Structures are given as C-alpha cells and as structure tokens.
Amino acid sequence: MSGARALYEQVILEHNKSPRNFREMEDATRTAEGMNPLCGDQFTVYLKLDGDKIADVSFHGAGCAISKSSASVMTTLLKGKTTKEAEALFVKFHKMITSDPETPLDDEALGKLAVFGGVRAYPVRIKCATLAWHAMLAAIDAKNDPVSTE
Template sequence: MSDQHSDLRELYQEVIFDHNRNPRNFHAMPDASHTADGHNPLCGDQLTVYAIVKDGLIERVSFVGHGCAISTASASLMTEAVKGKTVQEAEDLFRDMHAMLTEAQPEARDFGKLEVLSGVREFPARVKCATLAWHTLHNAITRARDTARTE
C-alpha cells in the first residue's frame, strides 16, 4: 500500500470516528419546514432529516436517529455541507455524492471534507450506509412522502 493511500485511509478513519462520536447538527428541529425519514432495513440504520428551507435556501439542517459509524458520520458531514446552500446545489451535491460512492470513475469535483467518504467505495456493503442520509435529505427537500430506503 502506498504512503498516500495509507494516509488517506487514516484520515478517512479519523473523520468518520470524529463525526460518529460527535455528530454535528444532531437534534430534532420541531420548526422544520421539511422533514423525511430514512431506513436501511438490512443493517437497521434509521434517521430523520429536518430542514428549514426559505426562498430555495437551506437555512438550517439537522438529523436524529441511530445507525452505524458510517451512516452517522455521513449524516453529520452532509448537514455541514448543505447548510446555506440552495436546494438545487444540495440536489447537485446529492447526485455527485451518489456517483462518488458508487461509480469506479466518478466525475471530478472538489468535495472538500466529504472526500473522506470516498473510502466507503472500497466496501460495497457499506455504500448504503453512507448514502442513506443523502437519500433522506433528497426526500425532505423534494417533499417526497415515502421513507427513504437504501434497499
């Protein structure tokens, strides 16, 4: 394994562990204008995403729930990434994140801190854990009525 690959894996693990132990924006938001539930029945991950959207802008976003470290960390990172973005920017990021996590050669984009989630691609069974929060956000901001599922 190259030193660069080893460094990336170490960074990936550090960020995942940090966001799992200390998830950002982890609280219910009773005044949310948009909400959705997500569930991965295969591993038991469950979450609810809350957002306050005004004039097409995601002013605040949070989540509650329980799941594995990857699921929790992904939700935490997601809330930081989309706060202050337009709904369209969040939808574009959802599409690009899904591609980064599922495609061998995703389109080049600067994902910033979200780049650490690319390591999940090496573990296909965990991709659904990493994408659950993103599918749930998508359902919240598009006001889809169904529970987001990764199965």
C-alpha cells in the same frame, strides 16, 4: 493504513463520536425518514427552507459510524445552500462513492466528502453512506413516506 482501518478515517470516527447538527428540529418545514431495513439504521433529516434556501438542517436517529458521520458531514455542507445546490452535491457525492475504488479521488473538488472515498471498496456500506442523503432529497421533494435503501 489499509482495509477497514482506511475505511474508518479519523474524520469519520470524529463525526461518529460527536455528530454535528444532531438534533430534532421543531420548526422544520420539511422532514423525511431514511431507513436501511437490513441493518436497522434509521435517521430523520430535518430542513428549514427559506424559499429555496436551506436556512437550517439537522438529523436524528441511530446508525453505524459510516451512516452517522455521512449524515453529520452532509448537514455541515448544506446550511446556506439552495435546494438545487444540495441536489448537485448529492450527485457529486453519489458519483464519487459509486466510482471504481482504484480511481484517484479529486480531493480538491470533493472537499470534506473525500473522507468517504474508502467506502468505495465496501459495496454493502455504500447504502450506509448515502442513507441520510436520500432522506435529504426526499425532504426537499416533500415526500413524506420513509425512504428505504432497499
């Protein structure tokens, strides 16, 4: 597999079709919106914080397969983590996705995030993959302004 077929890993397609934690959260303690004005992708990320622990996380909105599956995978990884751990995870994800596409991935360290390795070859899609992550960080920081990838 090469090219776009490699970009759209089975895991990505599956999360796109059946996104996890895809719902609005009425008792969220923090929310933030992420939007990509270029393509109209728009997601809201909901966090329920218990102290500095993420007791629950969900997202809702509309976007492409890359942005939606990335948001979905993100929510599965964040539940039960501290806000510090969430931020560290973002740094790891961001570092991976902006790395040289030729660099081999450390699948073991990256875990589920490794499926987004194919995005590295498509610079315009990096914004899609990180959209919900940026919204999550903004929610932790309790910034209520919409986050834009532009």
